[in-house]
Amino acid sequence: MLHVRSIWNGAISFGLVSIPIKVVNATESHSISFRQIHTEDGGRIRYRKFCELEDREVTQSEIGKGYEDADGTIVPITDDDLAQLPIPTAKTIEIVAFVPEDRIDPLQMDAAYYLAASGAPAAKPYTLLREALKRSNKVAIAKFALRGRERLGMLRVVGDAIAMHGLLWPDEVRAPEGVAPDVDVTVRDKELDLADALMDTLGEVDLEDLHDEYREAVEEVIAAKAAGEIPREAPEPAKAGKVLDLMAALEKSVREAKESRGEEPAEVTRLPQRKTTRATPKQTTGKKSTSATKKTAAKKTASAKKSTTKKTTSAKKTTSTSKTTAKKTTAKKTSAKKTSARKRSA
Incomplete structure (x- = not known):
């Protein structure tokens, strides 16, 4: 850490205690930098700084702020x-409060720095602040000025050192309005159980085991082209199928996670399929057709029987009427004969 150049020198103000410190970057970037080139001949593209009034290129030492x-x-x-x-924060990291660490919203986290004690006189007050932070299980909230503006910071203990995280001001953090889904979604307990099983299967990870695969791949390409070789082709990404069943996707994820760890496939209980409202065209089979034909034939037969019954009933009624009329006619004739015989006797 001694070879790292300090970016800010000042003091920590802890009440009436002043702790001389140096601020150094706690992180470093390993990203690969590229230069802009002329694609036709590989020449470097450079940006030159010109003064508008004198129309000439100027050096960095001649450039100031305005x-x-x-x-x-x-x-x-x-x-x-x-x-x-x-302002007191021009050369001072002024501690204004001590709060529990969980009171700090991670969205406010910005760049990280180490605060190094500056000289032997700073060792005792530096150690005092560090041990006080350890025993309180709290972090210090401070204000400081860096790179032309006042900033907010959080001081915490990392090993035997004090680290400072730059914090965004609360009004610099946007509210998450319009980010969450705007539709009502119901998550079933069985789905949550499978999600929990997947989380347990994936388990924890040692962050030291993680590395930047993208940077390694870029370095491979650079090395191959520098040696006049053709970089190896990237494998085609697996085609992602459309997830129609969330439960099936969760179950498959649990199984694959188990298998990747050399464990037995997870035993999961399948939920019954939900009834869909989608109309499915009915398939017509031979049996159904025969049944329909039989039903139609039965209907026709019943109709014919009804018709026949009606005709028979009508015929019966006609016959009965004829018989009644005939009887009445015979009776009239008999009565007439009797009347005629009486007249003759008289």
Whole structure:
């Protein structure tokens, strides 16, 4: 850590205690940097800084800061102007409170720094603050100025050192409005059980075992092209099928996670399939057709029987009427004969 250049020198203000410190970066980037080139001949593309008034290229030592006013006027601002700002945080990390660590929203986390004790006189107060933070199980909230603006920070113990995380101001964190699904979704207990089983199967991981595979692949490509070789082709990504059944996807994930760890496939209970409202066309089979034909034939026979019954009933009624009429006619004739015989006797 001694070879790391400090980016800020000042002191921690802990009440009336002042702790001289140096601020150094706690992280480093391992990403691969690329240069812009002219694709036709491989020449470097460079950006040169020109002064608009003198129309000439200037060196870095000739470049300073300036604030552009609304009317286009440039107001020069020097490093001395910023160093003499009338605020206590210009050269001081001012501790303002101590809070439980879980009170800090991870969304506020920004860059991380180590605070190194500056010189032998700083060793005792530095150790005092470190041990006080350890015993309290709290973190310190502080204000400090860096790179032209006042910032918020969180001090915590890392090993035997004090680390500081830059924090965004609360009004710099956006609210998650419009991010969550805007439809009502019901998650069943069985689905949650399978999700829990998948989480348990995946288990924990040692972060030291994780590495940047993308960077390694880029380094392979660079090495191959530098040696005049053709970089190996990337395998085709597996085609992702459309997930129609969440339960099936969870079950398969649990099985694959188990198998990847050399464990027996997970035993899961399949939920009964939900009834779908999708209309499925009915398939017509020979049996159904025969049945339908029989039903139609039965209906026709019943109709014919009804018709026959009606005709028979009608015929019977006609016969009965005829007989009644005949009887009445015979009776009339008999009565007439009797009347005629009486007249003759008289």
